[in-house]
Amino acid sequence: MQEYAYKINGEPVKVRVPHDRDDLEAFKRWFMNANSKGPVALDTETTGLDIYSPGYRLRTVQFGDPFTAWVIHWERGGAFAEYAARALQHGNRFQIHNAPFDWAVLDRHGRVPGFTASVEHLAPRTIDTRLKAGLIDPRQPQEGGRGTALKPLSAYYIDPSAPDTQGDLTAVFRSLKLTKATGWAGIPLDHPTYNLYAGLDVLLTSRLDAKLDTELKRLEVRPRLVQYEHEIARICAVMQRKGMLLDEEYTRELDGALAAEAEEFEAKARRFGVTNVNAPAQLREALKGMGEAWEDGETTGSGALKVDKAVLHRFADLDRNSGEPLGTRTPNPLALAIIRSKRAGKWRSAYTSTFLETMDSDGRVHPFINSMQARTGRMSVTRPALQTLPSGDHKIRRCLLAEPGEVMISTDFAAVELRVLAALADVKQMKRAIAANEDLHSFTARMVFGPDFTDKHRKISKGIAFGKVYGGGARTIQRQTGAPMEEVRAAMAAYDRVYPEVRRMSNRWQREAYETGMVHVSVTGRRLPLDRERTYAVVNYACQSAARDVLGQSLINLESQGLLPYLRLPIHDEVLASAPAREAKEIGRAIKDAMTFDLFGVRIDADAEIGGQSWGSLYMTERVGKKTVPHAAQLIELDPYFAAHPEAAWEWRNAGLAA
Template sequence: MQTFHHPVAGDRVTIRVPETTDDLGAFWEWLSKARARGPIAVDTETTGLRIYSTGYGLRTVQFGDAHDAWVLLYERGGEHAHYAREALRRCRDIHIHNAMFDWLVLDRHAGIPLENLAPVTTDTRILATLIDPRAPFGGGVGTGLKPLSAKWIDPAAPDTQGGLTAVFRSLGLTKETGWAGIPLTHPTFLLYAGLDVIFTARLAPILRAELERLSVRPALVPYEHTIARICAVMQRAGLLVDREYAEPLAGRLTEDAERYGAVAARYGVSSVNSSAQVADALTGMGERLTERTDSGAWKTDKAVLLPLADLDRDWQRIGARDPNPLADAVLRAKRAGKWGTAYAQAFLENADADSRIHPVIAPLAARTGRMSVTDGLHQLPSSDHIIRRAILAEPGHVMISTDFQAVEMRVLAALAKVRRMIDGFVNGGSEFDIHMFTAQLIKGAGATTKERKLFKGAGFGKVYGGGITTIARQTGAPESEIAQAVAEYDRVFPEIKRASSRWQRQAFQNGMVFISATGRRLPLDRDRTYSVVNYACQSAARDLLGQALINASESGLLDYCRLPIHDEILASAPREDATEIAREFERCMTTDLYGVPITADAEIGGRSWGSLYGADH
């Protein structure tokens, strides 16, 4: 038996590593007594982060309470693996930090279904997020185990990952190769593995007490754990990659990047990734750049180049000016290069043996609770079919996308009690268009599509917190027109400004924390209190999607679900049952928010995700 001791908050804790059958017997005796005393903290150490990659391995499984930890050497197999699996099966009250990862690891590599683990798990990361969802760069502690332990348990809590990284370097390993390459019985590796469960065990009751002290709505805890389970099931299912399409696509995108790069070179830009070269060339062409980076250089990011190329966020022509050929070429060269490597090639490299990728779904990614998906799938333009064409439904299935209809504006109307908006949503019928409705309120029955776009930008500026400059860039309209549109928007919908002022006052009285419609704590930045409208709307919209996922799961649709993307659910369903399943998804996503109908439309495509965006397959 290897044994380590370490001080934690004035206590001397013990980490044990069984090596013999007798040692494992001692672990079993401890487990029986510890289970009777209360929850058991669980953690794993693995060879990396990509759970479904070839050669991935589960190295250790840790069990612990506030004073003792046991690190079982799962990688050795035999009795070590057997005892770990049996312990997991017998634990009925578990604490895990970042549970989705460990659920999936143990599901895939230890044969313990996440459906068995999830109902008995409390995720301390979820508890911490409900207390303060801010990342460190946003003024919060973050949700990492080390900083949370340093704040709530012991300021001297070791940075386990940082300490291990130093060990990796001493062994000639990198941060990426170290987890697989460090010897299984390395003392630092084992010590830190054990400390993680001890910190998790100590953290859980402290966080629960803090949630109670802050009067966080208790229902949010089981709600978020249910959503985490649903997202883990979708991540496990993964997305099927069409290799026959993705391989030549990677080559075509490389060629496109080179072709547009050659166009940029004709204007003196040898590297489209050089902001200085692009800025010099654009100013030499007579373009006026207005924004600088913190270091004083001219900004030439996508937000700057799109309007110069007369393109909106979905890469559609705005019609506001003649496109600048250099801005257009730089944008297209960078996009083709990114798509070729970050998507087409990455899909091929990251696919498992069954040609599936398993993007990580983060249910609580943003301060507002908004979800995110890795592998860049949240950043694809809404009009794109090229990359989405590489993702397939299951054999014999078709893709279904069920999307909330104008959910941001419906939420804004409901939360701010915007009388005219609510009347439109309630009485406007199934074809009601809130943005044309707004344009007609302001400009009369003859309002044009251009005016609709203008007031759509003003409306989204309210929801997303965009200023005059941002809206002008996105719509292509002059700032003077946008300023006038926003003023007219406030005139016909005065409740929005009143709600913003009211919510900001409430936040000031609550220590700069706004409480969302569902009871979520949303800290505000003192220099950006106007963001309260964005936070209120985005948080409520996220919780509508979360409840829709729960409804879908309870209705037997979870096996069809593949991804939550912004305000939609992507699904793969048998072709012959697609119509019925699509109607059921619509039902699960249809509800009412303070008298405003929240509606959803399901679209049935073909075999590929791209078919929902114009692809022919």
């Protein structure tokens, strides 16, 4: 038995590493005793982060209480894996920090004859200290919070003098001529720093859990909210495990095309003297030489002129979100080249190359779904970061497929942020419009500009509405719409007269924040810390948080209706599913029904759209007159399902024309 003595907050602790069966029997006796008294902390060490990639290995499984940690070398196989698996099988409750990662690792790699440590087996018995910490304070260090990583939380709650063992490991990696990326796979299993690092994590997690419980009780965070977050994390982990099929041939072709596109537009930028599209100083000087003028506020903290996405899109006369031309000025050719080159490079590194790097041996990708990421609790999808895809893109989405013989179903909420705003602020006119099934942006445009409002007026009204929800001011709306500033300011004033409840609610919530330590408690009981200089963001935080919990409750509803096996991803306010083509309408209707409910007298509606086999099929559209309908020829050319069933593509297009 290898044993390491250590101190946490002045108290002696031990990290034990069994070397033979007698040592494993000692571990078994300890575990049976610890398991009978309460939760046991659990953690894993692996070869990296890409759990489903070929060659990935589970190296160690750790168990611990506040004073003793056991590091079991799973990688040795035989009795080591067998004893660890028995503990996983018979443990009553486990404390895990960032449980979805370890669930996925053990589900995929924690297998011995007769037992698999599945998500379904582990999740109902898990206490996730990361989720608890996020409910106390969801802010990351750069936002003024403590963060949700184990080390800074331990320094705050347990032992401020605890050394950075991960930093020690990085130094070990260098001494072994390993990088940070290769070190986790290459460091010898018996290395003392590696085993101490592994053992300390469970010792800290065990101690942290009790501290967080005390803090949750002090802050009166609802126990049901803690349970709710664990349920959502489990549902997302099941979706991640299933993953999505990758069209590898198409993805490789697109990866090559994006590389060529990036080079093409880099060459165009070089004609204007820009040899590096990622060099701000070069861009600044070239654009100044072309006569471009910056507006007030378009400077960095150091006073340099910005050349960020917002500025480049303004010079290129493109909508920042959709990329569509605004028609407000002559587009700057250098700005256009920079945008196109950077976009192609980003799409390649963030999506196509990542798809190919993380694809498992079955040709699937498994995006990591962080069920509670942002300050407001909103989810994120990383590796690949599918939530950052442009809203109208079909090229990247085309890489991902439904199962063979199945089609994609996308179900998203109808204007959920505005419906949440109407519900939380009790906005009378908005609620009446929703009840009458009116288009909210057209309704607002009519109320603000009169019955003869134009498409431009509707766009301004839409910009103001989302500005209220997301905290955008007059200048942001002006940039997005291209409307004169005077017209935007006048429309904003008229909006406040039409919907006075929104401003009243914002003012009341800001006053309350000053009285309660700059924290707003959401309608579901979630703590939303505010920044003193940005209290106006309270409307944004409250609406975004409630919209996220609408999605979370929908996922729980979907599971209770037996629909989880069809679900693949939650993306913003959309749920993506794969279902047999012959049952798609029925399943789409069931998903829609599970995502439709009442929020304080406001109906939260969802719409289900059935596509082909690729996710991208849902975005292959064309304009026919004033309607946007599926592009039948493109669907037949690019989507495997419609290539085999061309008549279905034309039926879908014609249905769009008839709607």
